[in-house]
Amino acid sequence: xxxxIANIIVSAILILIVSGACYYIYKEKKKGxxxxxxxxxxxxxxxxxxxxxxxxx
Amino acid sequence: xxxxxxxxxxxxxxWLADILAGWIDTFKEWAGEKLGDANPLxxxxxxxxxxxxxxxxxxxxxxxxxxYFLIALLEDCGYMxxxxxxxxxxxxxxxxxxxxxxxxxxxxxxxxPAIMACRTIKNERERRSTAMLATFMPCGAKLPVIALFAGxxxxxxxxxxxxxxxxxxxxxxxxxxxxxxxxGMKYRKSFFIIELPEYKVPSIVFALKSMLERGxxxxxxxxxxxxxxxxxxxxxxxxxxxFEAVEEGMEDTSILASVAGPFAVLLVPIVGIVxxxxxxxxxxxFIAKENVVGTIATCFAITNFIDTxxxxxxxxxxxxxxxxxxxxxxxxxxxxxxxYTPPCFAAxxxxxxxxxxxxxxxxxxxxxxxxxxxxxxxxxQIGTLIVTGxxxxxxxxxxxxxxxxxxxxxxxxxKNQKSIAAEYQLS
Numbered sequence: 409x410x411x412x413i414a415n416i417i418v419s420a421i422l423i424l425i426v427s428g429a430c431y432y433i434y435k436e437k438k439k440g441x442x443x444x445x446x447x448x449x450x451x452x453x454x455x456x457x458x459x460x461x462x463x464x465x
Numbered sequence: 466x467x468x469x470x471x472x473x474x475x476x477x478x479x480w481l482a483d484i485l486a487g488w489i490d491t492f493k494e495w496a497g498e499k500l501g502d503a504n505p506l507x508x509x510x511x512x513x514x515x516x517x518x519x520x521x522x523x524x525x526x527x528x529x530x531x532x533y534f535l536i537a538l539l540e541d542c543g544y545m546x547x548x549x550x551x552x553x554x555x556x557x558x559x560x561x562x563x564x565x566x567x568x569x570x571x572x573x574x575x576x577x578p579a580i581m582a583c584r585t586i587k588n589e590r591e592r593r594s595t596a597m598l599a600t601f602m603p604c605g606a607k608l609p610v611i612a613l614f615a616g617x618x619x620x621x622x623x624x625x626x627x628x629x630x631x632x633x634x635x636x637x638x639x640x641x642x643x644x645x646x647x648x649g650m651k652y653r654k655s656f657f658i659i660e661l662p663e664y665k666v667p668s669i670v671f672a673l674k675s676m677l678e679r680g681x682x683x684x685x686x687x688x689x690x691x692x693x694x695x696x697x698x699x700x701x702x703x704x705x706x707x708f709e710a711v712e713e714g715m716e717d718t719s720i721l722a723s724v725a726g727p728f729a730v731l732l733v734p735i736v737g738i739v740x741x742x743x744x745x746x747x748x749x750x751f752i753a754k755e756n757v758v759g760t761i762a763t764c765f766a767i768t769n770f771i772d773t774x775x776x777x778x779x780x781x782x783x784x785x786x787x788x789x790x791x792x793x794x795x796x797x798x799x800x801x802x803x804x805y806t807p808p809c810f811a812a813x814x815x816x817x818x819x820x821x822x823x824x825x826x827x828x829x830x831x832x833x834x835x836x837x838x839x840x841x842x843x844x845x846q847i848g849t850l851i852v853t854g855x856x857x858x859x860x861x862x863x864x865x866x867x868x869x870x871x872x873x874x875x876x877x878x879x880k881n882q883k884s885i886a887a888e889y890q891l892s
Contacts, residue, residue, distance in 0.1 A: 414503035418511050429689045443811040445686025446575055
């Protein structure tokens with residue numbers, strides 16, 4: 409594989425992976441998810457508490 | 466509980482992790498071969514930073530999943546509720562509420578819901594104290610860090626994980642006594658009422674569901690937060706401040722080295738050497754504790770922490786230990802430092818919203834930093850004294866820092882006692 413093609417492939421993979429991860433983080437933050445990938449997310453009261461506080465405002 | 470750690474981190478968990486780490490290593494080698502012609506910087510970013518760093522964190526997935534499975538079994542059979550009741554009278558004696566036990570137990574999963582659970586405690590001082598101390602229980606994010614150091618430096622020792630949790634409980638009790646002394650509050654009765662579920666045969670389906678849910682969350686975190694952090698770490702490690710690529714052997718001139726350098730000096734009383742890599746790992750750990758593993762993997766360019774063949778003894782330590790350049794005692798001290806210093810920023814945010822007091826929040830951060838440093842310092846210096854017969858590097862500096870912490874705490878206690886005495890003085 410030539411150096412140029414290898415560089416293009418690596419750059420494309422990097423852009424794809426990192427932008428994908430950033431977009432996921434952005435999307436989750438917008439949804440109000442405070443801690444992405446928390447093992448206790450399903451039972452964590454923080455999200456609902458945050459929503460209650462926002463609605464009060 | 467000892468059996469949980471034994472099975473998850475020494476036998477079944479390690480065996481499964483060995484297989485997964487082997488696959489990750491093979492994939493890394495395959496990708497490395499295919500993209501060998503690429504620019505060295507891009508190559509390092511993808512292979513060492515992303516595949517290596519994230520792979521190192523994902524490599525611990527089986528250990529974490531086995532542990533979650535076993536803990537779910539314990540929860541379902543009614544053991545955890547009974548453990549809560551057993552701890553209740555002890556917690557009351559040190560000035561915490563009986564209800565403080567629940568956040569501590571939840572804290573083994575994640576510090577944030579543990580801190581949120583404190584709002585069931587009516588007394589403000591007890592609630593703030595519990596929120597301050599709950600994160601001393603090692604959470605799920607700290608498991609890969611424990612597994613890394615236990616596996617790399619103490620492959621035959623089951624006690625490491627167990628000690629980490631037991632020491633967490635001891636620190637909670639000592640911390641509670643300290644807060645009681647600082648706030649000058651007298652003992653008061655609080656009641657803890659819980660309906661104990663009957664002991665029953667745990668449901669395998671429930672445990673499997675719980676394990677898969679938490680395992681999925683672990684992979685998501687590795688693929689998002691950890692991945693982005695490792696990419697940033699790799700970029701900072703690859704360039705200097707003039708944005709020129711750092712040449713091989715000149716890593717000390719990188720952005721990462723210069724940012725982490727001052728903190729590395731502070732770690733000398735704990736690890737015995739000036740290692741900006743370990744300092745960088747400790748700093749990125751404040752974003753998410755799994756980052757400690759990812760950053761170490763990226764900085765030292767080692768991924769397979771688990772493979773037993775990699776861990777064959779070489780001289781006085783193993784391969785990973787040789788690369789890191791620290792002793793077993795220093796590794797244990799560094800592990801303790803990471804476990805008992807403040808948790809991630811998200812947990813600090815939760816602590817802030819629960820405490821509703823800047824004074825208490827900064828007090829909590831100060832207490833946790835001082836605790837982590839003191840525990841790490843004591844473990845390293847006493848351990849080195851036992852092993853070599855003399856204290857380790859940075860003893861005097863560390864001792865001065867610990868003495869300063871003690872002096873500040875004594876000064877606060879005296880000041881508060883004076884103000885309390887003045888308040889209750891008969892006019």
